[in-house]
Amino acid sequence: MGLAEEMAAMRGGSGHSGRLLGEFRRTALLVPLSEGDDGGLMSGRQGGVRWIYAFTDEEAxxxxxEARGAGAGAREWEYLSILGARLLDAVIPTVxxxxxxxxxxxxxxxxMLFPPVVGIVPDACAVDAGPDRAEAV
Structure with a gap:
């Protein structure tokens, strides 16, 4: 099963979080680049969290x-293809x-959202990793 199918299974109540995260980590995701001079990854903020936008395919x-108003004749969106594991393990720690x-x-x-919590992002970046976390493991 691919990532889109694992996400659908999870949303439908028959998924497994371990399989979903494993598939996310193995999948090459498309991440649009921001329009500004920084050349960073496109993201938004909600509830005090920065969310990097990633897509399972070019259609998504x-x-x-299109939802952001980029219809016919709009600029071409540049994006990078990156493994989910690299996004979680190498990119998120730099933000x-x-x-x-x-x-x-x-x-x-x-x-589907992959929040900054223990088990998804590195513990040092997780909002739920308390100072006692290292001792509890």
């Missing part, structure tokens, strides 16, 4: 672009503040 990215990944956010019934 196109739906997101200031709590950061998670929002996958296929334009698809109301097919989106």
């Amino acid at each position: 990215l196109a739906r997101f672009a 200031d503040g709590p950061t998670g990944v929002a996958v296929d956010v334009a698809d109301e019934d097919g989106s």
Whole structure:
């Protein structure tokens, strides 16, 4: 099963969080680049968390672009293809503040959030990793 199917299974109540996270880590996601001079990854903020936008395929990215008003004749969106594992383990630690990944956010019934919590992001970046976490493990 691919990531989109694992997300659908999870949303439908028959998924397994371990399989979902494993598939996320193995999947090459499309992450649009921001328009500004910083050349960073496109993200948004909600509830004190930065959410990096990632997509399972070009069609999902196109739906997101359309939802943001980028219709026919709009600029071409540049993106990078990156493994979910690299996004979680190498990119998120470089971002200031709590950061998670929002996958296929334009698809109301097919989106999934991977929040900055223990078991998803490195413990040092997790909002729920208390100072006692290292001793408890």
